[in-house]
Amino acid sequence: MAGSTLASPTASPIAEGIVLVERGSPAGEIWRRFRQHKLAVASAVILALMALAVAFGPLLWRVPINDIDFGSHLEGLSWNHPFGTDDLGQDLLARMLYGGRISLAVGLAAMLVAITVGTAIGAIAGMSRGSIDAALMWLTDLFLSLPPLPLLLLVIYLFREPLTKLVGLELGTFILIVAVIGGFRWMQVARLVRAQFLTLREKEFVEAARALGMSGLRVVTRHILPNSLGPIIVAGTIDVAAAIIAESTLSFLGLGFPPDIPTWGRILFDAKDYLDIAPHWALFAGGAIFLTVLSINFIGDGLRDAMDPRTQA
Numbered sequence: 001m002a003g004s005t006l007a008s009p010t011a012s013p014i015a016e017g018i019v020l021v022e023r024g025s026p027a028g029e030i031w032r033r034f035r036q037h038k039l040a041v042a043s044a045v046i047l048a049l050m051a052l053a054v055a056f057g058p059l060l061w062r063v064p065i066n067d068i069d070f071g072s073h074l075e076g077l078s079w080n081h082p083f084g085t086d087d088l089g090q091d092l093l094a095r096m097l098y099g100g101r102i103s104l105a106v107g108l109a110a111m112l113v114a115i116t117v118g119t120a121i122g123a124i125a126g127m128s129r130g131s132i133d134a135a136l137m138w139l140t141d142l143f144l145s146l147p148p149l150p151l152l153l154l155v156i157y158l159f160r161e162p163l164t165k166l167v168g169l170e171l172g173t174f175i176l177i178v179a180v181i182g183g184f185r186w187m188q189v190a191r192l193v194r195a196q197f198l199t200l201r202e203k204e205f206v207e208a209a210r211a212l213g214m215s216g217l218r219v220v221t222r223h224i225l226p227n228s229l230g231p232i233i234v235a236g237t238i239d240v241a242a243a244i245i246a247e248s249t250l251s252f253l254g255l256g257f258p259p260d261i262p263t264w265g266r267i268l269f270d271a272k273d274y275l276d277i278a279p280h281w282a283l284f285a286g287g288a289i290f291l292t293v294l295s296i297n298f299i300g301d302g303l304r305d306a307m308d309p310r311t312q313a
Contacts, residue, residue, distance in 0.1 A: 033306035040302020043295035050292060054100030063094040066260060074278045084280045086270060095262040096284055102263045103244055104292070106177055110243035113182025115236050118189025123220060125190070126197020137194070140187045148184045152246070155180050156255050173257050181246045189235050196228040230307030237300035241293040248289050264289050 035041055069089035076084050083092035125136040156176060164172035200206060201224060209219050244264075250256040251265030252272075259266065264285045271282035 030306045034302050037298075037302035037305055039298045040305075043298035043302075046291065047295040047299065050100065050288070050295075051104065054097050054104060057097040058094070061094055061097060063091040065094045065098045065262060066090065074274065074281075076278075076280060083284050084278070086267075086278075086281055087274060092267070092281065092284060095267060096264070096288060099262040099264050099267055099285075100288065102174070102257065102261070103247060103265070103289075106174065106181070106247045106263075107240040107244040109174075109178040110181040110185065110246075111236050111239040113178060114185035114239045114243075115189055115232060117182070118186035118235075119193050119225075119232060121186065122190040122193025123197055123225065126194040127201065127216065127220060127224075133194075136190075140190050143184065144187045146184075148246075149249070152180050152184065152250065153253070153255060156250065160255075169258060170261055173261075177247055177250065177256060181243045185239050185242060189232065189239070192231050192235055193228060196231060197224055200224045200227055230303075234300050234304045234307065237296050237303060241296040241300075244289065244293055244296075 067090060072085045072089040074085060074087055075081055081091050083096060085091060121136055125133045160176055163176050206219060206223055209223050247256060248265030251263050252269040256265055257263050267285040268282055274281055
């Protein structure tokens with residue numbers, strides 16, 4: 001129209017000096033903060049490379065893990081055996097790649113068990129009042145007071161034989177180790193989730209949801225639990241690292257997987273008698289455990305900082 005002008009942001013003096021901040025999604029904001037944690041980003045890259053190596057490495061390096069060659073007894077690093085060989089002449093690179101699958105799978109599966117059990121118990125305790133909350137916290141404190149390693153050894157000693165007869169040696173050992181490790185890692189998650197629920201259930205948005213007629217289960221699943229995921233995810237990264245160490249400890253004590261099923265802990269156990277003449281045997285297995293656990297811990301630190309709403313960056 002001839003008699004009217006349409007103001008533009010560049011022509012309007014009011015627009016000068018105004019800074020518009022575009023806010024992304026919560027996931028984008030978490031990712032932006034996580035990227036500022038250099039050690040966490042580097043650790044995520046290292047862990048991803050290790051996961052890709054153990055997932056696809058056996059497809060490229062097709063040396064059998066149990067192929068015995070006494071002519072290559074305790075051979076050092078070479079083109080034919082990049083990681084050397086063990087006392088039976090077995091290729092350590094092939095065994096490391098195969099064992100990495102089991103070690104990482106045990107860590108992830110045990111973490112899922114611990115997170116599931118801990119979240120369920122913590123959520124029930126956090127939403128309940130009186131005797132239910134007290135009983136669940138008493139149960140949590142009871143498990144926290146138990147010595148984990150002796151109980152792990154006792155449970156495996158008592159139940160490994162019946163379970164392996166029922167479902168097979170490798171699967172039975174895997175199920176038992178995951179259940180035992182996850183069964184002794186849920187207590188910290190339960191306490192953390194309970195504390196989050198006790199805080200969030202008194203917030204205004206939860207009261208508003210109740211006022212609108214939402215059921216207690218829907219309030220938990222739609223409002224309280226999603227706002228508690230940050231600490232749960234961070235606790236999950238810690239549990240993965242702890243589960244890998246626990247599996248390695250059991251294998252090192254000879255109570256993990258059988259000798260013909262290599263895991264990083266089992267390889268380290270087999271190498272202990274040859275540290276003076278074949279240090280490479282223990283170096284690669286121990287280094288893989290160390291690097292994996294360290295990377296997961298740094299990732300957990302980065303996620304903790306990125307998911308903390310008080311972080312300003």
